[in-house]
Amino acid sequence: MKVDDTAYRTIWVPEDGWSVVIIDQTRLPHEFAQVGLRTVEDAARAIEIMQVRGAPLIGATAAYGMALAMHEDPGDSSLAAALQRLGRTRPTAVNLRWALEEMRRVLEPLGENARTAAAYARAAALCDEDVAINRQIGEHGLAVIRAAAAGKPDGQVNVLTHCNAGWLATVDWGTATSPIYQAHDAGMNIHVWVDETRPRNQGASLTAWELGRHGVPHTVIADNVGGHLMQHGKVDLCITGTDRTTARGDVANKIGTYLKALAAFDNDVPFYVALPSPTIDWTIEDGVASIPIEERSAEEVSHMTGRTESGTIETVSIVPEGSACANFAFDVTPARLVTGLITERGIAAASREGLAGLFPERADG
């Protein structure tokens, strides 16, 4: 999407033809900085320290990480080591494993001479596929927003979203934001409630930033606020992304998504989850029981980074010395709370039948 009227993707190969450039998302919203990746270790670290995050972008970065590994050494042991190194960067996102499996499938049968070019080609294609998928998600989601607008006298649609399932989480368009950008670009009166999304503040720092740069009206709220807004008719629909969706439609997403889904259900507010089909894990049914939930550093809870009045970036401690903090990164929203799953092929009911109807060739696998 656009930043200061220039169109960007979140990951690309610059003029040198082999290195990889990403946007350093840990420095947003205060600085729009780009970082070059030159080794598979660079790519793995960028995923781990969340310079890139969001399930689709993690997958794309892992794919380019494999290309960097092949650029350095296309041998079998390098290939195996790169798959292993990248595979252990983040435990929850299924796209990571999907992208690495795809790279393995393409690269393993090839001779060493052919691997590097094939790796870059497959990584680039994987990015293009992500963009196409997200554009399609937006088209299907736009119909939901149009329907909501039709029911309101002023045509204004208030969408609540959690975390960042924006273009910054993907290669372009975003998942949850794709319908929002398409509605805005079509001239609709759309306003977004942006959950701050503690502890890493991806809503306040990333979603608000990208919506603002693209010109979409939005308001940042604490994660505690959504239920109150829904009780008072100030939310027309919720759209979030997901890091992993089970075969029956349970949805693992950023911690706190479950609480918003409960509030939406309690107030008859439609709750949609936007997802590219690689996010579906056809091997599991019960998300609460089966999806491993990443625990991250307590410092993400106890400390907060921002910009001081004098313009410097400073990190401050916000808990008392000696108090422990716990940091669970995701939670699982049961399918019963999800109105629909917005995929590149259309909107499915959050159920095995719903998903299998849209993806019969995967559901049978």
Add this chain to the structure above:
Amino acid sequence: MKVDDTAYRTIWVPEDGWSVVIIDQTRLPHEFAQVGLRTVEDAARAIEIMQVRGAPLIGATAAYGMALAMHEDPGDSSLAAALQRLGRTRPTAVNLRWALEEMRRVLEPLGENARTAAAYARAAALCDEDVAINRQIGEHGLAVIRAAAAGKPDGQVNVLTHCNAGWLATVDWGTATSPIYQAHDAGMNIHVWVDETRPRNQGASLTAWELGRHGVPHTVIADNVGGHLMQHGKVDLCITGTDRTTARGDVANKIGTYLKALAAFDNDVPFYVALPSPTIDWTIEDGVASIPIEERSAEEVSHMTGRTESGTIETVSIVPEGSACANFAFDVTPARLVTGLITERGIAAASREGLAGLFPERADG
């Protein structure tokens, strides 16, 4: 309760016999500072800028604010002006209006010569009554904690609380924390999940601080986390405070309480609300429809204050320039989600019948 082995209340008259000392809660957890109030305007400002907060302590501070006004000028116009000034400090807490009404009832009939002494005496009595009430709340709540412990092999009880309904929110003991302190002091194995409570972080900065200073094991979590913990059996019960409870048991409390109540209901976790009876507003039934919800400054959302590594207190901006923020301070939890109301007279069902059974003389009024 204790701070560094010294027992404190949150508000008291020092040796001069007429000024009023409070703990500046805006400087916790980084600094334990005391502030002297000398005028009714000092008291009003302390409430507005939340140097004191929590429904019972707001009431106590307003009562002492009336005493300071009478100390300055015990005339009728001073009395009326002080009632008005203090009455407009915070819109949601019912204790504020209750305390001011009580001071009016005592002071208006008196001659000017008698008003000052009567005001100090009534304010002091009101504080003592608050302490006694909260001790009783703790005794009734302790039975709930004992029952939870009896059902667990290791006897450990994990209590989740939101915001600060601790001794800092009252004159002493706290409301939600009173059962917790009593359980801890009785040697029980109790651990508290402390919701950070954005945007003002009263959980992370006040509840964690007071529990830590008293030695109660606790863990600070982002507000997004409670649902996940409940899905995985890591919360045995929730106890929160309330700023206003309706005659049928709807509960207005810090924004986000409703979301935790939904999660507790969805996971069969008991959800208790601890309250002194002055918090009950017998004049209204439907809390969502009838309780005004205070909107506070956007800066409380967009900025965060904490301690830098070098020890200075710094405020940082955490949202992009140009992004709007909204700041609703409370939400309403419908009675249907509340397991019980822990009052100074015992535990009531969250219903008109439940409350009227414990407070027949008020319910009839």
